[in-house]
Amino acid sequence: MKTRALTSADVAEVILAVGIDRFYDELVESMTEAFAGYDPAVTMARTRDGFHYEKPDLGLLEWMPTMRLGSFACVKTVGYHPTNPVQRGLPSVVSTTALYDTATGELVALAESTLLTALRTGVASAIASDILAADRALVVGVIGCGAQAVTQLHALSRVRRIDEILAFDVDPSVAATLERRLGLSFPVTVIDEVRRRTLLRDVDLLVTCTSVDIGAGPVATDTESRPWVHVNAIGADFAGKTELPKAFLDRCAVFPDNLDQCLAEGECQQIDPASIVASLPELVRDAERFRSYQDTPTVFDSTGWALEDQVVLEVLLRHACRLNVGSSLELSTKPADPYDPYETLRR
Amino acid sequence: MKTRALTSADVAEVILAVGIDRFYDELVESMTEAFAGYDPAVTMARTRDGFHYEKPDLGLLEWMPTMRLGSFACVKTVGYHPTNPVQRGLPSVVSTTALYDTATGELVALAESTLLTALRTGVASAIASDILAADRALVVGVIGCGAQAVTQLHALSRVRRIDEILAFDVDPSVAATLERRLGLSFPVTVIDEVRRRTLLRDVDLLVTCTSVDIGAGPVATDTESRPWVHVNAIGADFAGKTELPKAFLDRCAVFPDNLDQCLAEGECQQIDPASIVASLPELVRDAERFRSYQDTPTVFDSTGWALEDQVVLEVLLRHACRLNVGSSLELSTKPADPYDPYETLRR
Numbered sequence: 001m002k003t004r005a006l007t008s009a010d011v012a013e014v015i016l017a018v019g020i021d022r023f024y025d026e027l028v029e030s031m032t033e034a035f036a037g038y039d040p041a042v043t044m045a046r047t048r049d050g051f052h053y054e055k056p057d058l059g060l061l062e063w064m065p066t067m068r069l070g071s072f073a074c075v076k077t078v079g080y081h082p083t084n085p086v087q088r089g090l091p092s093v094v095s096t097t098a099l100y101d102t103a104t105g106e107l108v109a110l111a112e113s114t115l116l117t118a119l120r121t122g123v124a125s126a127i128a129s130d131i132l133a134a135d136r137a138l139v140v141g142v143i144g145c146g147a148q149a150v151t152q153l154h155a156l157s158r159v160r161r162i163d164e165i166l167a168f169d170v171d172p173s174v175a176a177t178l179e180r181r182l183g184l185s186f187p188v189t190v191i192d193e194v195r196r197r198t199l200l201r202d203v204d205l206l207v208t209c210t211s212v213d214i215g216a217g218p219v220a221t222d223t224e225s226r227p228w229v230h231v232n233a234i235g236a237d238f239a240g241k242t243e244l245p246k247a248f249l250d251r252c253a254v255f256p257d258n259l260d261q262c263l264a265e266g267e268c269q270q271i272d273p274a275s276i277v278a279s280l281p282e283l284v285r286d287a288e289r290f291r292s293y294q295d296t297p298t299v300f301d302s303t304g305w306a307l308e309d310q311v312v313l314e315v316l317l318r319h320a321c322r323l324n325v326g327s328s329l330e331l332s333t334k335p336a337d338p339y340d341p342y343e344t345l346r347r
Numbered sequence: 348m349k350t351r352a353l354t355s356a357d358v359a360e361v362i363l364a365v366g367i368d369r370f371y372d373e374l375v376e377s378m379t380e381a382f383a384g385y386d387p388a389v390t391m392a393r394t395r396d397g398f399h400y401e402k403p404d405l406g407l408l409e410w411m412p413t414m415r416l417g418s419f420a421c422v423k424t425v426g427y428h429p430t431n432p433v434q435r436g437l438p439s440v441v442s443t444t445a446l447y448d449t450a451t452g453e454l455v456a457l458a459e460s461t462l463l464t465a466l467r468t469g470v471a472s473a474i475a476s477d478i479l480a481a482d483r484a485l486v487v488g489v490i491g492c493g494a495q496a497v498t499q500l501h502a503l504s505r506v507r508r509i510d511e512i513l514a515f516d517v518d519p520s521v522a523a524t525l526e527r528r529l530g531l532s533f534p535v536t537v538i539d540e541v542r543r544r545t546l547l548r549d550v551d552l553l554v555t556c557t558s559v560d561i562g563a564g565p566v567a568t569d570t571e572s573r574p575w576v577h578v579n580a581i582g583a584d585f586a587g588k589t590e591l592p593k594a595f596l597d598r599c600a601v602f603p604d605n606l607d608q609c610l611a612e613g614e615c616q617q618i619d620p621a622s623i624v625a626s627l628p629e630l631v632r633d634a635e636r637f638r639s640y641q642d643t644p645t646v647f648d649s650t651g652w653a654l655e656d657q658v659v660l661e662v663l664l665r666h667a668c669r670l671n672v673g674s675s676l677e678l679s680t681k682p683a684d685p686y687d688p689y690e691t692l693r694r
Binding site: 063 | 427438439441
């Protein structure tokens with residue numbers, strides 16, 4: 001059996017060959033299709049499960065499995081270690097995704113998926129925003145200017161024109177580099193703590209993507225807001241970790257990516273389930289109807305869903321095979337006698 | 348980050364360097380230690396979870412995660428596809444194990460673990476047998492002569508002298524090659540269906556390791572048996588899949604490897620929980636006391652436990668590092684700016 005191994009350099013090679021903007025557009029298209037056609041009898045997407053711990057630092061390691069019946073299973077393993085950037089110079093989210101053939105159980109592909117995870121999270125927000133956000137050029141606020149902010153804003157720029165970005169980070173030096181890291185044409189204005197407190201008043205769309213500690217939220221302050229404001233809330237992914245003020249959430253129509261996960265780990269932890277309108281697959285399937293929410297305050301509650309990881313891996317592998325990118329790892333060879341476990345010892 | 352990748356050829360290289368017998372002995376020692384010292388507050392071993400399906404053929408793909416707090420997480424992914432040998436010339440059990448650093452979330456090692464899975468399953472049975480089986484030279488029966496039979500019998504031979512093996516398989520041509528595949532000194536007598544029916548009468552120890560269909564068991568027939576008979580029941584690993592006759596089980600003291608798993612998938616599905624004496628960690632911890640069961644009929648109900656996979660990977664990696672076996676897969680490199688997800692796109 002040959003396993004296609006894709007390192008982060010291989011992933012980059014594929015994306016550069018396709019072009020990053022076109023790659024985003026393909027992801028938007030493929031993920032929209034996957035959500036619209038999502039049938040839990042054909043594609044099983046488990047809510048994630050994993051280990052949460054406080055030693056050596058606060059962190060988690062989770063697995064997010066999906067299976068397309070009669071075809072393959074896809075298991076993303078993702079670590080979230082908020083001390084990684086400052087203490088180790090590593091991304092806080094680190095991930096690999098494995099693809100298995102469900103006819104044989106063999107590992108078909110393994111991809112480093114730290115960038116893929118950031119891309120698919122951005123794309124899910126873009127898809128929700130394209131339905132729920134006001135259909136005009138937007139002033140966008142962002143709280144938390146790390147790696148996720150880049151892909152959130154870039155993906156959003158593929159579905160809406162962005163006039164200006166107002167960016168806040170608890171570490172101003174991180175906010176200061178956002179414009180360079182984004183590398184796009186719209187200006188990024190770094191704002192201070194005083195302006196952060198009224199940010200909801202000044203924007204058409206807000207993105208929250210912080211590593212706020214459990215119980216330390218909200219990161220956005222409730223103020224009067226534009227009637228059409230839309231929020232992509234990305235950071236909540238732990239029981240007790242939320243980013244938005246409850247009073248604001250209570251005024252909004254809330255759309256979780258995955259209802260069970262969002263009730264356990266997302267902004268939905270904070271609210272009356274009655275304010276939950278529809279999950280992402282329903283939103284996409286009935287996009288025309290939900291566009292009526294463009295004039296009202298809405299929140300996309302993103303905890304990150306296994307189906308998104310499956311789609312991004314599928315798109316990547318399609319191009320990687322076409323371009324012949326990645327290395328081939330011969331994990332095992334077909335035995336002469338499948339009943340002989342010692343065959344490799346006799347070669 | 349460098350991930351140590353160990354193919355099945357690398358695994359074989361390590362085992363050959365150590366010597367297969369010594370490797371078994373080390374596994375017996377390390378696993379005994381791990382069971383005796385097992386503390387669920389330090390080592391979290393999840394019961395396995397996964398996808399079960401009937402398309403394209405009956406099969407399952409499961410993940411078996413453990414974590415040693417403050418150190419690493421180990422996730423074995425294992426496929427069980429009973430049609431693999433006949434339809435595809437592949438082992439029915441195919442597996443890979445991944446090791447993650449819980450400080451950073453990074454993938455530290457990935458090992459093809461089909462042979463390792465067979466070895467650790469054999470070793471768990473050997474540990475249970477060393478406590479529960481009669482302490483004399485044994486006549487051993489085996490029902491199901493596939494890959495697992497080899498490692499069951501070889502591991503057993505490290506803790507008990509074996510006089511003779513009576514071997515049955517629904518496919519006599521598979522039984523016929525067991526002696527060659529085992530490659531050990533004791534004789535293997537292939538028995539027919541008539542002798543299978545009275546096999547429990549004729550042996551000191553019985554191993555069942557079949558791919559019997561759900562609901563098609565038992566594979567052993569209840570008869571009068573030696574008062575000290577011990578059974579290692581390996582094949583049950585699906586709800587509804589069992590190998591032993593209930594009437595026989597009801598006369599035995601039963602020791603599950605992991606109670607929750609065995610109640611769901613093992614022989615323990617069939618019995619009154621009152622006949623369950625102790626799980627494997629308790630058995631090992633209190634071995635002296637449980638040796639009193641050597642004169643009574645006992646069953647080790649083996650469903651395969653994640654902690655066993657962690658131990659075998661640890662032993663393998665210790666030697667692989669010492670011998671410098673395996674290849675290094677540079678899944679990702681440390682970024683200059685951990686907040687820049689596009690860094691790889693700019694190189």
